[in-house]
Amino acid sequence: MAKLSYHYPLSIRIWHAINALCILLLILTGISMYYVDPDRILIEFSWAVKIHNVTGVILSFSYLFFLIANAVSKNRKYYKMPLKGLMNRLVKQSGYYAFGMFKGEKKPFPLTEERKFNPLQKLFYVLAMYVGVPLVIISGLGLLFPESVIKALFGVSGILITDVLHVAMGFFISLFLVIHIYVSTIGHTKSANFIAIISGYGWIEETENETKSEE
Amino acid sequence: MKKITRILLSIFLAFSAGTMAQSDSATSDLNLDAYRQVNDFVDENESCFECHANTKYVLIDEFFGREIMQSMCKDKIVTRDEYYSMVHNSFACLDCHAYEYEEFPHPLEARLEQPYQCIDCHGYDENYAHFRFEDIEMEYMESVHAKGIENFSCWKCHDPHAYKLTIGADGTSISDGIAYNNDICLSCHSDFSRFELLTEREEINILETHDWLPNQATHFGSVRCIECHTSISDSTFVAHHVLSSDKAVKKCAECHSKNSILMASLYKHEAKESRRRYGFINGVILNEAYVIGANRNTFLSTIGIILFLATLGGVSIHIIARIIYKK
Numbered sequence: 001m002a003k004l005s006y007h008y009p010l011s012i013r014i015w016h017a018i019n020a021l022c023i024l025l026l027i028l029t030g031i032s033m034y035y036v037d038p039d040r041i042l043i044e045f046s047w048a049v050k051i052h053n054v055t056g057v058i059l060s061f062s063y064l065f066f067l068i069a070n071a072v073s074k075n076r077k078y079y080k081m082p083l084k085g086l087m088n089r090l091v092k093q094s095g096y097y098a099f100g101m102f103k104g105e106k107k108p109f110p111l112t113e114e115r116k117f118n119p120l121q122k123l124f125y126v127l128a129m130y131v132g133v134p135l136v137i138i139s140g141l142g143l144l145f146p147e148s149v150i151k152a153l154f155g156v157s158g159i160l161i162t163d164v165l166h167v168a169m170g171f172f173i174s175l176f177l178v179i180h181i182y183v184s185t186i187g188h189t190k191s192a193n194f195i196a197i198i199s200g201y202g203w204i205e206e207t208e209n210e211t212k213s214e215e
Numbered sequence: 216m217k218k219i220t221r222i223l224l225s226i227f228l229a230f231s232a233g234t235m236a237q238s239d240s241a242t243s244d245l246n247l248d249a250y251r252q253v254n255d256f257v258d259e260n261e262s263c264f265e266c267h268a269n270t271k272y273v274l275i276d277e278f279f280g281r282e283i284m285q286s287m288c289k290d291k292i293v294t295r296d297e298y299y300s301m302v303h304n305s306f307a308c309l310d311c312h313a314y315e316y317e318e319f320p321h322p323l324e325a326r327l328e329q330p331y332q333c334i335d336c337h338g339y340d341e342n343y344a345h346f347r348f349e350d351i352e353m354e355y356m357e358s359v360h361a362k363g364i365e366n367f368s369c370w371k372c373h374d375p376h377a378y379k380l381t382i383g384a385d386g387t388s389i390s391d392g393i394a395y396n397n398d399i400c401l402s403c404h405s406d407f408s409r410f411e412l413l414t415e416r417e418e419i420n421i422l423e424t425h426d427w428l429p430n431q432a433t434h435f436g437s438v439r440c441i442e443c444h445t446s447i448s449d450s451t452f453v454a455h456h457v458l459s460s461d462k463a464v465k466k467c468a469e470c471h472s473k474n475s476i477l478m479a480s481l482y483k484h485e486a487k488e489s490r491r492r493y494g495f496i497n498g499v500i501l502n503e504a505y506v507i508g509a510n511r512n513t514f515l516s517t518i519g520i521i522l523f524l525a526t527l528g529g530v531s532i533h534i535i536a537r538i539i540y541k542k
Contacts, residue, residue: 033471033507036467036468036471036507037468037472045466045467045471046467049429049467049507050429097533101542102536102537102540102542143507146430146433147432163507167512168515168519171522174523175522175523175526178523178526178527178530179526179530182530186542
């Protein structure tokens with residue numbers, strides 16, 4: 001039985017809002033710089049650079065907050081992903097999204113007080129937050145301070161490698177954003193998850209049995 | 216006035232008939248043989264280098280038996296190493312300078328000689344046709360230097376005693392070439408003592424006039440001044456039509472785009488074959504250079520676009536299924 005619960009505390013919602021705004025701006029300005037063309041301007045280059053730099057620094061601090069908050073609070077437990085049985089859980093969740101939900105099957109890993117993310121969500125969140133974002137921040141800082149980047153690695157410009165890494169991670173985070181927003185429509189109602197991340201109140205299952213069996 | 220000057224000069228020359236110059240430093244320990252590998256006039260040139268390769272020289276008045284130590288003007292110092300490694304390293308000094316320079320003190324006529332310009336020797340010469348000196352001369356004549364400054368000449372930028380080919384020359388890295396080329400501009404534009412010899416303008420602070428430029432130090436180290444301050448042309452090796460500052464490139468996208476103007480200037484001669492086949496990115500990988508917006512990794516872009524379209528496709532199919540199944 002689903003119930004409305006205060007699922008997202010204010011600190012998480014503010015952090016999420018800052019992240020969302022920063023990442024949207026970074027993607028837009030990033031695309032403007034990557035596909036810059038004097039004839040087809042999305043955001044004028046010098047403005048794109050300024051906005052990208054400032055937003056990137058804000059995102060870096062926001063990420064620092066995430067790391068510290070996860071280190072000192074219980075929030076980190078939502079990101080724990082035991083490798084044992086991981087594949088089965090991923091297949092189960094993917095099967096639900098691909099077929100189960102259309103057949104009216106029950107969610108294999110419904111949201112509870114103890115489980116904010118289903119296994120597939122968790123995998124993408126861990127990849128985004130512990131691989132994608134740190135790499136994009138480190139490479140971004142390298143591009144912000146190009147003199148700090150090694151001149152060449154195996155004969156290839158160090159700054160070019162940094163940029164390729166930055167752009168590749170930017171692509172990855174952009175894809176994550178598209179999937180993240182779309183999957184958010186698969187909730188209690190299509191808008192329930194969006195309302196939840198703004199108001200803090202989301203629909204969760206009352207039972208915790210399946211949470212225990214998963215982890 | 217000129218007449219008085221000449222009379223005074225004649226009197227001075229008459230009195231100084233017994234005057235000679237002598238270098239303060241010994242030349243015996245010089246390895247002139249190394250220079251003889253590239254130049255047949257090393258010994259003749261030594262009569263000039265004896266003084267002009269040093270920071271000071273001794274002026275001797277044999278008549279009165281007096282000696283005076285003089286410092287050599289900075290602009291008149293020519294080091295042997297630089298001279299014998301420049302583009303004209305096989306020359307005798309007197310190939311370009313008047314024979315009157317053999318006299319000391321050098322007569323005024325010699326010191327006021329009109330130096331040869333590049334076009335005087337290289338113009339319409341098949342051996343140098345690939346440099347297109349005629350086009351360079353035409354571009355130069357249109358430049359702010361030629362039009363706006365009296366007595367400007369090739370040698371104000373290209374040190375006749377040390378000039379080297381850099382960008383486009385074998386064995387020179389792009390970054391070294393950029394530094395060398397920018398030093399040429401900065402030798403006047405950041406040295407007021409030289410700048411004021413040619414213009415009445417007030418001193419320019421390059422850092423302040425370029426304070427609009429993001430990552431200023433990176434830009435200064437990564438591109439030549441002429442990339443933005445000349446009218447880029449495809450006909451010459453190096454653009455010589457230097458523009459007035461109000462016409463300089465200020466739009467970022469002119470360089471930071473797929474059709475970057477750097478393609479027609481700084482990277483014009485590099486990795487042409489690679490660029491022809493794969494575009495800018497692969498060319499500049501070989502150059503160890505990087506320009507945001509211009510370096511579009513075609514492989515990365517393709518993979519990115521495929522993944523993005525695949526994601527949108529997957530999402531679209533899912534949306535359609537949800538509409539059909541009313542989920």
